[in-house]
Amino acid sequence: MIQPVAVLGAGPFGLSTAAHLRARGIPVRAFGDPMVSWRDHMPAGMFLKSTPVASSIDCPQRGHTLADYCDAAGIRRLVTDEDIIPVETFISYGEWFQRTLLPELERVRVLSVDRGTGGGFQLELDSGESFAARAVVVATGLSGLAHFPAELAKAAADGPAPTGPVSHSSQHHDLSPFKGKELIVIGAGQSALETAALAAEAGAQVRVVACGHGTVAFGAPPWKQPKLRPESPFGRAWSLWALSYYPHPYRYLPAQARHYLVRRVLGPLGAWWLRDRFEGKVQVEEVERVVGADVSDGSPVLTVRTHAGATRGLTADHVIAATGYRVDIAAMDFLGHELRSRLAVSRGTPKLGAGFVSSVPGLYFTGLPAAGSYGPVMRFVCGTEFASPRLAKHLAAAHG
Structure with missing residues (x-):
């Protein structure tokens, strides 16, 4: 019997990859809770920053775009x-995609992945089952990768928690408990700015603390985009066009350049439609950096260094670190020690070759963990259009 390919994760990249593998006739076992990161770790009421054209999960069969879902669900087309796309609509789209194309998705957790005794891989599930796979695709998305700055650790002795002094933005689905409270949100990207706006709309008194040399800024609306530059899913610019449609050579860039571009291209910037909901409702404090954090009488005290070089303290009832996500192979503890020790990495991210394969033959990574090798487009849903067919083609050729 031919061993199946195991796909770990049921977000956009996992669902897309599994659909492409199945279309090639490759036996697949896919694991995960569909769209769980979007459903449980994004605030209710948020909207996607990406446009509709950049928000479809890639599929080898026609009829499974976001617009197709809107038609099937009888709601207004988003084209x-x-x-702008409500997160609830996008979650429902992903669940519809799964029900339609991957009805046999197994909603169990993969506890461990190790090398098998006769080649391939051995997987242990929380259902108690153990089985062999000829290849494994890691598409676990943001799970376990929330970045919590070390400077805040003293104020979160037991780790960040929604009910403690300090938390991470991924821990908040409902911001209504902050009504009537003073809230500090650290960050200047879309997550920070939209979390702040939603909390203010819920009745909180909100201050955004933006660190570094940048300022809180918002993108230009579509009608103000430059017309003489090529169009991409992220806006009109030559760099965005190249990174969106031609990520192939990205992995040949020097490591320093690759990691810099992942951070800075499509970096901290609020969506154009968020400006009116933010300005005048949220206070902004632009500082050089956060020096540390402590707790006084149960409330956090944030120590910051200003651009003038002075140090001052900021107080609130709660601090939310909207500080994004960082890939770290060490945090993927479901991968066995031998596998992790054999993986070639660059600043914590797996170094991937053609077809998204890692230095361990048969072990593939897609989505955010692939951004270090294939560029910032892997941070977004539209990256499935590039990644999924190429990964499936490589896997079919190597393990067909």
């Missing part, structure tokens, strides 16, 4: 650059 123009001026249409």
Whole structure:
């Protein structure tokens, strides 16, 4: 009997990869809770920053785009650059995609992945089952990768927690408990700015603390985008066009350049439609950096260094670190020690070759962990269009 390919994760990249593998006739066992990161770790009421054209999960069969889902669900089509997508709609789209194309998705957790005795891989599930796979695709998305700055650790002795002094933005689905409270949100990206706006709309008194040399800024609306530059899913610019449609050579860049571009291209910037909800409702404090954090009488005290070089303390009822996510192979503890020790990494991210394969033959990574090798497009849903067919083609050729 041919051993199946195991796909770990049921977010956009996992669902897309499994659909492409199945279309090639490759036996697949896919594991995960569909769209769980979007459903449980994004705030209710948020909207996607990406446009509808950049928000479809890639599929080898026609009829499974976001617009197709809107038609099937009988809701208004989201197709123009001026249409913004509620997260609830996107979650329902992903669940529809799964029900339609991957009805046999197994909603169990993979506890461990190790090398098998006769080649391939051995997987242990929380259901108690153990089985062999000829290849494994890691598509676990943001799970376990929330970045919590070390400077805040003293104020979170037991780790960040929604009910403690300090938390991470991924821990908040409902911001209504902050009504009537003073809240500090650290960050200047879309997550920080939208979390702040939603909390303010819920009745909190909110201050955003933006660190570094940048300022809180918002993108230009579609009608103000430059017309003489090539169009991409992220806006009109030559760099965005190249990174969106031609990520192939990205992995040949020097490591320093690759990691810098992943951080800075499509970096901290609020969506154009968020400006009116933010300005005048949220206070902004632009500082050089956060020096540390402590707790006084149960409330956090944030120590910051200003651009003038002075040090001052900021107090609130709670601090949310909207500080994003960082890939770290060491945090993927479901991968066995031998596998992790054999993986070639660059600053914590797996170094991937053609077809998204790692230095361990048969072990593939897609989505955010692939951004260090294939560029910032892997941070977004539209990256499935590039990644999934290429990964499936490589896997079919290597393990067909």
